[in-house]
Amino acid sequence: MSSLTKVLAEEVRKIEETAAVGRAMQTNRLTHHLMPPTGWLNDPNGLCWYKGRYHVFFQYSPFESNGGLKFWGHYSSEDMISWRYEGVPLLPDSVYDCHGVYSGSAIAEKDKLHLFYTGNIKMDGDYDYINNGRQSSTLHVESEDGIRFGEKKVAISWEDYPENYTCHIRDPKVWKDGEGYHMILGGRQKGDKGAALFYRSEDLKNWKFDHELTTENTFGYMWECPDFFSLEGQEVLSVSPQGLTREEFRFQNIYQSGYFILKDGKPEEKSFREWDYGFDFYAPQTFQDGKDRRIIIGWMGMPDADEEYVNPTAESEGWQHCLTVPREVTYKNGMLYQYPVKELNGLRENGTSISGSSVELPVNGPFDLDIQVKGDQGKVSLGENLFLEYQGGDVILTLSETAGAGRKVRKAHVPSGKVESLRILADTTAVEIYVNGGEVVFSTRYYPETQAQAVKVEAADVDGKIYGLKNYVME
Numbered sequence: 001m002s003s004l005t006k007v008l009a010e011e012v013r014k015i016e017e018t019a020a021v022g023r024a025m026q027t028n029r030l031t032h033h034l035m036p037p038t039g040w041l042n043d044p045n046g047l048c049w050y051k052g053r054y055h056v057f058f059q060y061s062p063f064e065s066n067g068g069l070k071f072w073g074h075y076s077s078e079d080m081i082s083w084r085y086e087g088v089p090l091l092p093d094s095v096y097d098c099h100g101v102y103s104g105s106a107i108a109e110k111d112k113l114h115l116f117y118t119g120n121i122k123m124d125g126d127y128d129y130i131n132n133g134r135q136s137s138t139l140h141v142e143s144e145d146g147i148r149f150g151e152k153k154v155a156i157s158w159e160d161y162p163e164n165y166t167c168h169i170r171d172p173k174v175w176k177d178g179e180g181y182h183m184i185l186g187g188r189q190k191g192d193k194g195a196a197l198f199y200r201s202e203d204l205k206n207w208k209f210d211h212e213l214t215t216e217n218t219f220g221y222m223w224e225c226p227d228f229f230s231l232e233g234q235e236v237l238s239v240s241p242q243g244l245t246r247e248e249f250r251f252q253n254i255y256q257s258g259y260f261i262l263k264d265g266k267p268e269e270k271s272f273r274e275w276d277y278g279f280d281f282y283a284p285q286t287f288q289d290g291k292d293r294r295i296i297i298g299w300m301g302m303p304d305a306d307e308e309y310v311n312p313t314a315e316s317e318g319w320q321h322c323l324t325v326p327r328e329v330t331y332k333n334g335m336l337y338q339y340p341v342k343e344l345n346g347l348r349e350n351g352t353s354i355s356g357s358s359v360e361l362p363v364n365g366p367f368d369l370d371i372q373v374k375g376d377q378g379k380v381s382l383g384e385n386l387f388l389e390y391q392g393g394d395v396i397l398t399l400s401e402t403a404g405a406g407r408k409v410r411k412a413h414v415p416s417g418k419v420e421s422l423r424i425l426a427d428t429t430a431v432e433i434y435v436n437g438g439e440v441v442f443s444t445r446y447y448p449e450t451q452a453q454a455v456k457v458e459a460a461d462v463d464g465k466i467y468g469l470k471n472y473v474m475e
């Protein structure tokens with residue numbers, strides 16, 4: 001281990017130890033969403049099922065709650081309810097990644113866990129860091145136990161990417177099929193067009209450029225965090241495009257995340273659907289678990305925050321952002337649905353039945369509301385903090401002045417044209433709303449003044465339950 005590695009690891013240990021002291025006083029901490037031990041969290045990385053455990057790595061800036069030098073943090077779990085913090089397996093300690101251990105993925109093969117990620121290097125000098133001054137090699141590390149990783153090796157050097165790209169190429173996602181190993185990377189072409197690059201390998205070590213995929217017309221200037229998988233025989237390309245124009249019902253955040261169901265192997269702009277319509281969702285990644293489920297986890301946050309987007313915890317509690325709960329992805333009605341993995345039902349307690357047409361219930365902490373509704377319109381309110389209103393297939397999510405921390409209204413169309421069921425998973429300061437079993441999803445951070453609030457449902461023939469939620473167990 002180099003001296004730099006030792007020093008960095010020790011500094012992280014110290015800051016996490018110090019942060020743990022004040023934890024009990026932090027009222028905004030989450031109870032069933034993974035969050036950073038201290039500092040900043042962004043993209044989920046290296047999601048996998050390996051040797052009987054789920055592994056969730058994440059982009060982590062332990063020293064800066066508003067983001068900074070990136071490490072990988074790591075949680076693991078047997079059942080997605082009890083989690084163990086495994087520490088910081090990847091530090092920015094090599095010539096390839098000392099300006100950030102950027103996003104990437106995992107593949108379990110022949111008893112080993114392989115991680116592929118982007119090493120970020122920004123050269124000193126007068127550069128724009130888009131067309132010059134940045135080196136983003138794809139790096140590879142291996143592990144026998146999923147916890148400690150060996151030597152960092154260059155899988156694809158920054159010098160070997162195709163000529164028609166700027167320096168923005170990153171976020172490798174690796175998978176295997178009958179033909180061998182595949183890797184997809186996100187990129188910004190010269191001329192500012194977002195695209196995905198595909199590589200192939202037979203041994204996970206030597207990688208050859210295969211082809212690129214992009215839309216006919218420019219669809220954003222950069223595609224971050226790409227993913228590629230098949231579900232029910234449909235090929236899906238997921239990307240996080242930057243630079244789309246804001247519309248009334250779509251693309252309302254600064255950056256977006258969504259997917260194309262490929263037609264004859266091609267992504268068509270008109271087929272792009274956002275994964276999530278809330279204020280906080282970006283850079284998701286999927287993986288297949290031991291039960292053959294396709295599971296997605298997103299970053300419940302946004303990059304490049306401005307005054308429109310402020311999480312008070314960065315200042316008041318020294319941490320910022322969290323991940324969504326794991327959601328199972330299914331293909332239905334020509335699109336993808338997402339719904340909390342059923343393991344999360346294990347957190348439910350004290351179920352109370354709800355029925356009628358205007359129901360009000362007191363809560364005093366996290367809850368899980370699961371209801372069927374009839375009629376053409378309705379409204380669900382969480383105290384005076386969050387309001388979900390729908391009329392036909394139009395849904396409007398509004399946060400109050402204080403709870404919304406500057407961000408207020410998002411709107412979405414429900415493709416089936418009608419709201420028939422709602423599931424709301426509410427944590428202390430995070431809410432996930434699933435319409436019609438995950439046909440449309442809204443994820444948002446929110447900051448109610450008190451956890452004691454009334455949940456009010458105004459809709460025709462409401463039928464369902466509201467449960468209290470136990471905390472995730474942190475081993």
Ligand code: FRU
Binds near residue numbers: 059102104118282
């Ligand atoms: C997406 C992203 C990735 C990058 C990482 C750096 O949020 O910008 O493209 O690898 O974050 O933290």
